[in-house]
Amino acid sequence: QGYTPDPNAKTGGAITITYKDDVATLDPAIGYDWQNWSMIKSLFDGLMDYVPGTTELRPGLAESYEISEDGTVFTFTLRAGVKFHNGREMTAEDVKYSLDRVTTPETQSPGAGFFASIAGFDAISAGEADTLSGVEVIDPLTVKISLSRPDATFLHVMALNFASIVPKEAVDEHGTDFGKHPVGTGAFKLDEWTIGQRLVFAKNEDFWREGVPYLDALTFEVGQEPIVALLRLQQGEVDVPGDGIPPAKFQEVMGDPAQAARVVEGGQLHTGYITLNVGIEPLDQLPVREAINMAINKTRITQIINGRAVPATQPLPPSMPGYTEGYEGFSFDIEAAKAKLAEAGLADGFTTELYVMNTDPNPRIAQAIQQDLKAIGVDVEIRSLAQANVIEAGGAGAAPMIWSGGMAWIADFPDPSNFYGPILGCAGAGEGGWNWSKFCDENIDAMAIEADSMTDPSAPERLEMWSETYMKVMEQAPWVPVFNEQRYTMKSERMGGDDALYVDPVSIPVNYDYVYVTE
Amino acid sequence: MTQSLTAPAPPAGALRRLLRRKLALFGLAIIALVVGGAIFAPWIAPFAPDEQLFEGLTLFGEPMPPGGDFLMGTDLLGRDLFTRMLYGAQTSLLIGVVANGVALLIGTFVGVLAGFLRGWVGAVLMRFTDLMMAFPALLLAICLAAIFQPSLWIVAMVIALVNWVQTARVVYTETTSLSEREFIAAERTLGASRTRILFKHILPHLVPTLIVWGTLGISVTVLLEATLSFLGVGVQPPTPSWGNIIFENQTYFQAAPWLVFIPGAAILLLALAFNLVGDALRDVLDPTQRGND
Amino acid sequence: MTTAQSATAPSGAADPLLSVRDLTVTVKDRGIIRPLVADLSFELAAGETLAIAGESGSGKSITSLAIMGLLPNNVSVTSGQALLEGTDLPSLPERQMRAWRGARVAMIFQEPMTSLNPVHTIGSQMTEVIRAHEAVSIGAARAASIEALRKVRIPEPERRMKQYPHELSGGMRQRVMIAMALALRPSLLIADEPTTALDVTVQREVLELLRDLQKETGTAIILITHDMGVVAECADRVVVMRHGRMVETAPVNQLFSAPSHDYTRALLAAVPRLGTGARRAKPLPPVTNAPVAKLVNARVHFDIGANFFGRPTHRVHAVEGISFDIRPGETFGLVGESGCGKSTVAKSLAGLVPHQGHIEVDGQALTALTTQGKRDICRNIQMVFQDPMAALDPRMTVGEAVSEPLLIHGIGTAKERHACAAELFDRVGLTPEQMSRYPHEFSGGQRQRICVARALALKPKLIICDESVSALDVSVQSQVLQLLEELQRETDVSYLFISHDMAVVENVVDRLAVMYLGQIVEMGTRDQVFGDPRHSYTKRLLDAVPIPDPARKRQPYARPTTEIPSPIHRIGTPPDRLKLHNVGDGHFVADDH
C-alpha cells in the first residue's frame, strides 16, 4: 500500500524510548502532547493513515473510500476482520461511536474542532444532539459521512489521532479512565503502565497489517531528563531519546563521528514565529510590523540554537504543500527597518513587550530578538513566563509580541490550511483564541475558505490559492517567521530501519510500527 | 577572684578588634569587592551586560572559554561573563542581602513577638507560622510572582515573604527560653516596659542565631531567585543575576563549566564572607566572649 | 572522727596514698601564661578526709581537676606531680588515665542537678561506669549497681534504676553520684563542693552518708568546700588556699582552735554561726507604723497537667494562704526547704506572678493597680536575686545596669543618672571607674553588690533579697550582709530576707516566718523562733545546720523516714490549711502532725 517495508527487517526484540514529561493519557480523543501523540498512533488506527516517513495519505482501517462529486459525502468501506485488542471485531458502529464520542462536549476533546465540517457538529457541540447526524452506518462495513460544507482536509482529519476508532464497551467499562486503559486496533497494545515510570507496549499479534510491527515490545521510560537520557543512550541503555538531543550536548555529539553517524536529521512541519499584535499600538501600523520583520537577524538566531533550523520567510514550512518557492520574505536590513519606523513617525523607536515561554532555548532567542530590535531603537521588555501564562496573555490579546517557541505550531496534518485557521484566521482572533496577533482580514479569510472547499486537497490550484493566501498575510506582516526547526534525533547502534522513520513528519519521534533492531 | 579584669574597652575598640581578625578581614575584603563591583559595574565592565558579541560565539554557536578578550569567557549568547557577573552582583546582593535581610527581619519580628507576648497574640502568630510552614514555599512563590508581574522587586518581596518562616520558628523557641531567664525577671521588677525589655535585653541575645541563619540564608535566597527565574517568575532576562546565570547554563556544565562554576563560586564566597564577618562581629560584640580570641 | 587521730600522724611515716608535690597549674590566656595554682604540696593517707577550703576562685577545683586529668583545654600542669599510689597522674597519657578515672580515683561535683545526663536512666549511667572498667556481664553490672545504690540508702533501688535523673530529688541525685563514684571502690574520692547546691537538711544527710561510706570502704576523700561548718564536721585535716597558693594546712581541731595565718583567721571570723545573732543589739521597729508590705491570706497556684480537652488536671499550691506584714526599717526573714514557696512569695510581692488574696505594698493593693501604677510601685519595692550573674544582662555594662532603673522611670538627665550611678557604686564599695565593665568581669561578690546598687537606685522602701547571699562564699557573704545592714541603718529600708541558711538568717533578721509546703508553720521574732522553736519542722531545720566547731559533738541526725510531701494536688482537692496559734507575744506556731 504505497510503502514497501524494509526487506532486511528482523522481527523480535524490544527497544527503550525516554521522555522527560509524563504521559498524561492514551485516550486518542484527548491526548495532544508531544510524547503521547506517537504512542497513540501505535495503539490506535483511524480510517486514514500516512505512508510511513512521508506526508502521503493512504487508507487505514478503511479499505477504500468514495467522495461525492461536490466533495461533501465520504463513503468509507471498512477492512474486514480487524480486531480490537480485546478481541472483538471492529464495525461501522464503532466508527460512528468514535466520532460521536470525540465531538460530544462531555469528552472535552481538544480535537473536537477538527470535525466541525461534519454535518450535525454544531448541534452536538451545543449539547442539542447526542450523535452526529452526518455520520451514518450503512452496513457493518460501510460508513457514510456527510459534511455541511466541502472540506479539502477532511481525509487528513480522519487520519488524526482524534479520529481513532475505539470500542464502546471498553470506554464504557473504564469511563474517564479509558486513557489509562486504552483499547484500540493498533500495532501495539498497552501491556504495563507504572504511573510516572514506564509504559510497556506489546506487539499486537493480530494486527491487521501483514508483517508489521517488527518489535515485540516498546518500553517508554518517562521522567527522564534529556541530558541523562543522552548519557544513557551513550551507555547503550536507551535506544531513542524521545526529546531529541539536548542543546547542551549537541556539539559534543556532533563533534564525535561515531555518535554523529547515529544522528538523523530531517525536516519538520514547524515554524517558529513572533506574533505582532495588530491591536496594540504602535504595532497596529503596518510599517512598524514591517520594520520589525526587517530587523530580525534570523541567521544569528539559528546560530544560537547551534544551526538546528533554517531561517524562515513565510508561515508555511518548506516541506508543506503550498509553500511559496522563491519568496524572499523580508530581508535583514537595519537601515530599511529604520526607514520604515521613520515612515510611521517613530524614528526614535518605542517600547514594547515580548512574551516568551521560559524553557531553554526560548529566553535566549528572545534576548537575541531583543538585541536585534534595540538596533533599530525598539526597546523590548522580555516577559519570560510559564507556558500557561503566555497562552493566557496571548489569548487575551494583552501581549504585544510573543515568541512562539515551545508552543510553536507543529502541523497536526500536512496541509497548508492547518497553519491558517486558528492562528492567523478570524476564528482564532477572538478573546482566548490562539491567533495571538489578533490579525483578522475578511478577504483573506474568504480566500482560505474557498481553498478549503475544494475537494482534492492536493489539487495544484488549491495549493496555489493557499500560497497566495499566505503571501497576502505576509503583506500585512502580522508575524515574523523566524525559522523552521530541523529535527535531530539520535538512535542506538542496534536500531534499524529507514532514516525517514526516525524523522517521520506525522509520527514523531519515531514510527514504532516499522523500525526494528538489528541484533 | 584573680584580678585579671580587662581594661574598659574604648568605643572604637569593636571595629579595631574586628579588623585584627584575619578571617574577618578576608570576609570584609570580599564583601567590599562584590559591593564595589556591583556599584562600579558600568565603569569596570569591559562590555555592556546584554551585548551579544559577534566574536563571543564560535561559528557553531558555542560560548568562548575564559581567557583572551573574555576574562571569564562568554555565555551562550556570546555575552561577556565577567561583565554579567559584575551586573549580576547588583541583583544577587539585593536578593541575598536585602530580601534575605527582610525575611530575617520578618522572621525575627514574628518569632520574638510570639515568644515574648505569648497569650493569644503569640498563639495566633505561631499558628500562622505553622500554616506558612505547611505551605510548599515554592508554590507560594510561583503563585505570588505570577500574580504580580515578575520584576526584581517583586521577586525580592516574594522571597522575603516565603523565607521568614524558619527564622520565626527558631527565634520563637529562643525567645521563650530567654524570657524565662532571671535577668528578664529582674528587668521587670525594675518596672521596665515590654518594649524596653524586648529591644535592650532580648534582641541582642538573638544576634548569634540570626547571624548563622542570615548568612546561610544568603546562598539559599540567591539560589531561590534563580529557581524562580527558571520557573519563569523571576528576574526577567536579560537582567543577569548570579543565580540565573547558573540556572540558564546548568545543563551545559560539561560543555561550558565556567558558566556554572564561576557564579557558583561567587555565591559561595559571598555567603562565606558574610559569615566570617558575622562570626567575628558576634564575638566582638558579645562582651562575654571577650578575651577568648 | 574516729580515724582522725591516726591520720593526722606526721606525713611520711607510712606511704601516703596521694602525694601532691609542688603542683603548678597554668592557664594560657590571650597568649599570656598565668598560674592558677602554684607550688601546691600536700599528702593524703588512705582512709583520711582532707578538706580544701578557701574563697571562690582560689584554685580548689583546678587542683582536683588536675589530679583527675580533666583540666580544660587551655589549662595545663606545668610542673610538679600528683602521685597516686606512686603514679604521677597528670603525666599519664589520656588513654591510661581513663583506666584510673572512675576505678581508682573518682569525683563528684557540685551540681547534682546537672551532673547526671538527663537523657539516660540512672541504671544505664550506673552500669556503664562498671562496665567501662571491669569485664562483667550486664547482669552482673546491674546487680553491682543496685548494691551500690542500696549502700547510699536509696529506697527501692531496682525501681530507681529505670528512672531518669529529673525524676529524682536533688539529694537523691547527689546520692546516685556518690554511688556511682564509689561503685568500684576507688582509693581516692574527690568531692568538689558536694553539698553547696543542696538544702540544709539534705546536705546533712549527704555528709553523713559520705562519712559512713568512708568508714565502710576506707576510701580517702578530698572534700572541697568553702563552708567552714562542713569542714569542721567532716574533715580530718584542712588545707586552706588563697589565690592559688596554700596558706595553711593543719589538723582540723588545730585549725579551728589556733589558726596560724591571718587569712584563715579572717575566714573563720566571717563564718556565720548560729546563736551569735543575739549579739546584734538593735531594737525591733515599733509595730505602730503602717507596714510597707502586707499579705493577707495570699495564695499562688500554678495549673499543670492536661486532660483530653487540654484543661489542667493538677494544681501546684506553691503558696497557700500566707499572711504577714513587714514594717518600715525591719528585716523580715522567710526560711524553709527548697520548693516550699519562698521565691513565689517574693515574686508575687514584686508582681511577677499573679496571686489571689490580698497583697498590698505601701498601702496600695497590687490587684487594683493600673499599668502605670505597677510601674510606680516598682519604685517602692525592689528585688535582689540569688544568682547575680543570671540577674544581670551579660551584654550590658554594669554602669548602664545600675542607672537603668532611673532611665526607666525617667528620672534625671543622662548626666545626673551617671552621677547617681557613680555614687551608688561608691556606696556599695566599688569604684566608679568599673562602671564601663561587663558583669562577667567581676567576682561573684562584686556582682551582687552591683545588684544591690541597682536595687537602691530608686530608693525603694522594701528590698526583697531572695537567697541573695547563698551563692557567695563566706567572706564575700559577710561583706554583702554588712552592706545591707549599713544601708538599713542609713535609709530605714525594709528587707524581706529569704534564705535556707539558718545561721545567716539568725544573723540578719528581726522577725521571721518558717515555711513548709506553701504555708507558714511558725512565725515570730528572731529570739522567739531561734530561742524557742516550737514546730517540729523548725527544730529539724535548726538541727541540720552544720556547726563550724570540730570540738562540738552532735547527736546523730534524725533522718526523716518519709519522702518530702509534694505541693501538687488534684484540682478540686486543695491541701488542708494549717491553723496558727499565738503562743505568746506574736510568736505563732501551727499545729504539728
Add this chain to the structure above:
Amino acid sequence: MAGYLFRRLFQSALILLGVSFITFVLLYVLPADPVRQIAGRSATAQTVENIRQQLGLDQPFLVQYWRYVSGLVQGDMGRSYLQKTEVSTLIAARLPASLLLMAGGIACELVIGLTLGVIAAVFRGRPLDQGLMVTSFVAVSAPQFVVGLLLLYVFAVQLGWFPIGGYGTAAHLVLPAVTLGIMGSGWYSRMMRSSMVEVLRQDYIRTARAKGLTRARILLHHALPNAILPIIAMIGIDIGIFMGGIVVVESVFGWPGIGQLAWQAIQRVDIPIIMGVTMVSATAIVLGNLLADLVTPMIDPRIKLR
C-alpha cells in the same frame, strides 16, 4: 497522650484547611486559564464554554471552594483536568517514591550533617573546624541540578557504581538521596556544631569523663542524644524545604515522585493536581512536625507531652 494527639490532629486539620484555602485563592487569581489548556489550540469558543461549565469553573469562587473542600473531606481530590484520572490515583502512584526519596534525603543530611557537625565541635577553633565551615557553605551554595548531574556523571557513568537514574532498588536511591541531602547537611552541620559545643560544656559530660569512659562513648552516648534535641524540631521544618528540592532531584534522576507530577501540573495549570500535591505535601509537613514533637520526649524524658 491520647488527648495531646487528638488536639494536635485537630490543629493540624485546621492548618490544612487554611492551606487549602490560600492555595485555592492563589490559583483562582492566577493569570492562566486551565480551560484553555484543556481545550487546546483548535478549540471553538463553544467547546471552551462547554468545558468551563462542565468543570464548574464558571461558578463563584466560594461555591468552587466549597465543592472542593467537601470533596476533600470525603477523600475525593477530584480529577485531573488534563489526564482525566483521579488525582488520588496519580498521587498514590507517586507518593511512595517521593516519601522514600525524602526519607533517604533526610537520612543523608542527618548522617553527613551531624557527623561533620560533631567533628567540627570536637575540633572547634582548629583548622579542621574552619575547613568544615567552608564545606558546609559549599554544600548550602551548590545548585542541586549541577550536584545531581555531577554525581551521576562520576558515580554512575564513569565509575558505574550506581545505575544512571531510575527507581527500584536501594542502589537507585543512593545518588538522589545524597543530592537531596547535601544542601541540608550544610545547615545541619552548622547547627549541630553549635548545639554540640554547648552540650560538651555541660556538667554531665565532665561526669562522664570522670567516670573514665572512652571518648567515643562520651561523644556518641552522652553528648549526641542531648545535642540532637534542638535539631529534631528542624527536621520537621525541613520537609517543607525538601518539597522544593525534590522537583529538581526527581527530574535529574528520573525518580517517579510527586515533584515531577506537580511540576507538570503547574506548567499546565492542572488545578486539581496542584491542589492535591499541595495538600499532600502540607499533610506531610504537618505530620512531620507532629512526629518530631512526638519523638523528642522519647529522647529527652524531661519533656512531657501536654
